[in-house]
Amino acid sequence: MFRDAVLVAGKDLKVEYRSRVGAQQVLPFALVVLVIFAFTLDANHKLLQTAAAGLYWVAVLFAGVLTVQRSFALEVADGLRDGLRLSGLDPAGIFLGKAAAVAGQLAVLEIFLAGGIAVLYSASLHGVVLLVLSAVLATVGLAAAGTVYGIVAAGLGVRETLLPLLLLPVVAPVLLAASKVWAITLQSGPGAWGWMRILVIFAVVYLAAGVLAFGPLLEES
Amino acid sequence: MRRLLGIGSAAGLTLTAILGLFVTPPDRVMGTLVRLLYVHPSVAWVAYLAFGVTALACICYLWPRTRAPFWDRLAVSSAEIGVVFCALTLATGSIWGRPTWGVWWVWDARLTTTALLLALFIGYLALRRVTVDPGARARRSAVAGLVAFADVPIVHMSVVWWNTLHQPATVLRPSLASPTLSGSMAWTLLLSFLSFTLLYGWLLMHRYQNSVLEARLEDEGMEIALAERWAEAVPSGVGR
Numbered sequence: 001m002f003r004d005a006v007l008v009a010g011k012d013l014k015v016e017y018r019s020r021v022g023a024q025q026v027l028p029f030a031l032v033v034l035v036i037f038a039f040t041l042d043a044n045h046k047l048l049q050t051a052a053a054g055l056y057w058v059a060v061l062f063a064g065v066l067t068v069q070r071s072f073a074l075e076v077a078d079g080l081r082d083g084l085r086l087s088g089l090d091p092a093g094i095f096l097g098k099a100a101a102v103a104g105q106l107a108v109l110e111i112f113l114a115g116g117i118a119v120l121y122s123a124s125l126h127g128v129v130l131l132v133l134s135a136v137l138a139t140v141g142l143a144a145a146g147t148v149y150g151i152v153a154a155g156l157g158v159r160e161t162l163l164p165l166l167l168l169p170v171v172a173p174v175l176l177a178a179s180k181v182w183a184i185t186l187q188s189g190p191g192a193w194g195w196m197r198i199l200v201i202f203a204v205v206y207l208a209a210g211v212l213a214f215g216p217l218l219e220e221s
Numbered sequence: 222m223r224r225l226l227g228i229g230s231a232a233g234l235t236l237t238a239i240l241g242l243f244v245t246p247p248d249r250v251m252g253t254l255v256r257l258l259y260v261h262p263s264v265a266w267v268a269y270l271a272f273g274v275t276a277l278a279c280i281c282y283l284w285p286r287t288r289a290p291f292w293d294r295l296a297v298s299s300a301e302i303g304v305v306f307c308a309l310t311l312a313t314g315s316i317w318g319r320p321t322w323g324v325w326w327v328w329d330a331r332l333t334t335t336a337l338l339l340a341l342f343i344g345y346l347a348l349r350r351v352t353v354d355p356g357a358r359a360r361r362s363a364v365a366g367l368v369a370f371a372d373v374p375i376v377h378m379s380v381v382w383w384n385t386l387h388q389p390a391t392v393l394r395p396s397l398a399s400p401t402l403s404g405s406m407a408w409t410l411l412l413s414f415l416s417f418t419l420l421y422g423w424l425l426m427h428r429y430q431n432s433v434l435e436a437r438l439e440d441e442g443m444e445i446a447l448a449e450r451w452a453e454a455v456p457s458g459v460g461r
Contacts, residue, residue, distance in 0.1 A: 153348070157351070162351060165343070165344045176383055202375055217360065
């Protein structure tokens with residue numbers, strides 16, 4: 001299962017590396033989102049500093065939706081999905097691989113966005129251990145849930161409009177918990193660790209759901 | 222059976238309306254607003270019941286031994302009713318909240334969870350609508366419905382924490398938290414629960430019947446259309 005996952009993740013990341021869609025479209029989009037938030041909040045430095053954590057995770061979430069779309073749009077061309085189905089790879093492995101590729105791209109994006117809020121919103125990034133740990137957990141949760149819903153919506157003509165509707169309410173707890181951890185940490189407050197539990201539970205539930213459900217869904221999609 | 226349910230729920234709802242509007246006393250604090258008590262909790266109960274039935278039906282569909290079109294149809298029928306009643310719950314809650322709390326909406330844990338629940342099942346219905354192949358639709362939506370339902374406890378836990386961390390002292394249900402209901406109020410409330418549950422059963426049976434007919438139309442639609450075209454073609458062919 002894990003060997004298959006590494007293969008699939010390697011394939012997806014290689015395609016992304018060569019096409020550079022993530023680097024040239026998704027990343028600039030996420031940065032533009034940060035800039036636009038500043039417009040709506042009247043470029044008020046104090047307000048932006050307070051809201052930095054939440055705005056950061058909203059930007060990550062939007063970029064995450066695009067990344068998941070992209071991850072399944074890849075399979076449409078040249079009958080790749082049939083290829084994947086006939087390849088004899090373990091469906092659970094395919095799920096983990098695709099989720100890992102999405103998570104990897106999101107992780108790179110998060111590093112850039114963290115720089116973005118440091119520069120644009122003057123957020124001082126301290127408590128790095130907590131920030132990184134919560135970001136890793138949240139990213140795993142987002143990628144797992146995104147990949148589950150990606151395959152549910154795969155092959156439909158209306159995938160682009162349906163996926164955000166399905167995905168955003170589901171990942172609401174991740175958004176809430178991750179922005180709480182970040183907000184607390186950036187303002188050096190107590191109680192950030194409690195929120196980690198939600199991130200852990202969410203990641204575990206959706207990884208398990210994906211491992212169990214991906215086989216039947218891949219078969220008929 | 223269906224007619225019995227329909228008549229029962231209609232009679233129950235009428236009686237609830239009469240009792241709720243004219244017989245029961247107004248509340249000392251909330252005045253006549255308290256009459257929303259005979260609608261809002263029972264509507265919310267039906268919404269939760271309907272989503273619970275959908276989740277159970279999704280499980281039964283995914284379980285290989287019990288897989289049958291019955292469960293798929295039951296799931297969608299119940300989900301549609303649930304969405305309507307969930308929207309009604311939020312609407313009646315808002316109507317009650319505006320004069321009582323002074324705002325249409327508060328980010329209370331229960332309200333937030335219910336709103337997200339509505340969004341999750343709107344997504345579920347949207348997914349069903351755009352998937353064409355019946356087998357794929359049943360399987361995908363069963364997974365989506367179940368995964369969405371699994372999200373509800375996590376959402377609830379997170380918003381409960383969110384709220385207790387934000388505003389620890391506000392428990393916004395002073396009157397409902399300590400229910401001192403007089404006799405006629407308690408009976409009317411009970412009756413409203415019963416009649417709305419009957420209404421749910423009645424709607425569910427009708428909606429289920431609809432999906433059976435829909436499936437038949439999908440199966441036989443092509444043949445019917447062909448037969449109609451043939452019937453049109455024959456006279457003109459003879460006439461020439």
